[in-house]
Amino acid sequence: MNKSRNKWGWSLLAVLLAFSVVLSACGQGKTQGDASQGEGGQAAGGELAxxxxxxxxxxxxxxxxxxxxxxxxxxxxxxxxxxxxxxxxxxxxxxxxxxxxxxxxxxxxxxxxxxxxxxxxxxxxxxxxxxxxxxxxxxxxxxxxxxxxxxNDKKLAELSLEQLAKDIGGKGNIVKIWVAGFAPMERRQVAYEAFRAKYPDIKEVAAFGAATQNTALDTQAQMEAILTKYPNKGDITAVWASWDEFAKGAARAIQQAGRTEIKIYGIDMSDEDLQIIQDPNFSWVASAAVDPxxxxxxxxxxxxxxxxxxxxxxxxxxxPSFVTRDALPKDKQISTAELSQYVKGWGGSEQGYTDWLRALEKK
CATH class of the missing domain: 3.40.50.2300 (Response regulator)
Known part of the structure; x- marks a missing residue:
């Protein structure tokens, strides 16, 4: 009698264990289904929120x-x-x-x-x-x-430098504003050296630049000193600024000194930069940039x-895109949000976008 009961008990235990395994497998199957659904962006919201x-x-x-x-x-x-x-x-x-x-x-x-x-x-x-x-x-x-x-720092530098060379007829005296110690600056410097070799009649008469908490203001002071050193019209033909904070400082110094025959070619673009480029009282005339x-x-x-x-x-x-004063409206001030109407390729980048990211945005 005891042997029979034990045998029955072991049989029941075996059935229960088998049933639990089936339930577990079903649960796993459901999880895997959810995960595969997530690959299409359906279930990703819960994981990524x-x-x-x-x-x-x-x-x-x-x-x-x-x-x-x-x-x-x-x-x-x-x-x-x-x-x-x-x-x-x-x-x-x-x-x-x-x-x-x-x-x-x-x-x-x-x-x-x-x-x-x-x-x-x-x-x-x-x-x-x-x-x-x-x-x-x-x-x-x-x-x-x-x-x-x-x-693309090589292209940023090339776009701005080639426009500079074209506008000054391949010869003249220029000021370079640049700073070492930043990866993009080092890449821009490589393009600048190639530019110097390509245009031997374009002479660098001064070079300076420092990244500080007041870069634009400090650049303005340094540019004022350069203008004092080269006081005559024709002493400096153009300025190449490798960063928009440099370009802003140089533009203000040149404008205040009444030396707006010295054109500035820069890199980077913001709403503040765009205001200066659109203002004919300043000499910053072009900039290569990616929408920040x-x-x-x-x-x-x-x-x-x-x-x-x-x-x-x-x-x-x-x-990057290339923004020139000539491409911008003369009758109104615009922001970078409107720049795509005037400059090809500006803003609205789709890089990195996928269907599942768009679906996640909707959630």
Whole structure:
């Protein structure tokens, strides 16, 4: 009798175990179905909503930076994320510390704006090891798994320099405003050296530049000193400014000195820059640039690709547009939001967009 009961008990236990295995398999099948649905963007919203994103910036000055931040925040918020900006005041040690803080505070993802490999590589590797995705902009980083956005700096420099050479007939005296120590600047310098070799009759009579908390104001003071050193019309034919903060300072110095025969050719574009270029009282006449809001938006999109576990390129290059005063309306002031009406290729970049990202935005 006891043997019979034991045999019956073991049989019942076996049936129950088999039933639980079936239920478990059904549950797994449902999870896998949801995941595959997520690949098309249907279930991705739940996994990707509410992401906390750190934006680590080397230098946050001027309207270009403010519009770049605006683009980052706008795109992240559309995707349900929240951005916290860590400003480093051009202090690389502080930038490295900010990166460590973002890792320790367990942000879901990290965006980096400029910086050097020496300052950031250790922190970025630490983030990757902790499965925190990283997307950088204009930082010379080569860490496996990290995507770096960069403007086509060679083309930016070439567009502005070739227009300068064309306008001055391939000869004259120029001032270069440039600063070392930034990856995009180093790439622009390579193009500048090629330009010098190509146009031997264009002479560099002065070169200066420093990235400070008051770059435009400091550049203005330095440009005023250059104008004092070269006081005669014809002493300086043109200025090449490798950054819009440099161009703004130079434009104000030249305008105040009444030397607007000296034309300025720059790089980067913001609403403030556009106002100066449109104003005939200033001599900044052209600039090669990528829409700063687009840069921020594209950077966020690639971060979300990483959130979703997708492979992303090591380097994403952003192609510039070329903005000249002649292409802009004479009867009204416009903003960069309207610039696409007058400049081909400006704004509205679709880089990094996918159907599932658009679906997530709708959620």
């Amino acid at each position: 509410g992401k906390k994103i750190a934006l680590i910036m080397q230098l946050n000055i001027g309207t270009f930076s403010s519009q770049y931040i605006e683009g980052v925040k706008e795109q992240a918020e559309k995707l349900g994320g929240k951005v916290t900006v860590f400003a480093s005041d051009n202090d690389l040690a502080k930038m490295a510390s900010n990166l460590d803080a973002a890792i320790n505070q367990k942000f879901d993802g990290i965006l980096i704006d400029h910086g050097t490999a020496e300052a950031l590589e250790a922190g970025v590797k630490k983030a990757v090891e902790k499965n925190i995705p990283v997307v950088a902009f204009d930082a010379d980083l080569k860490v496996p798994g990290v995507t770096v956005l960069q403007q 809001k687009d840069i921020g938006k594209v950077q966020v999109r690639y971060l979300y690709h990483k959130f979703k576990g997708e492979q992303t390129p090591d380097v994403v290059e952003l192609d």
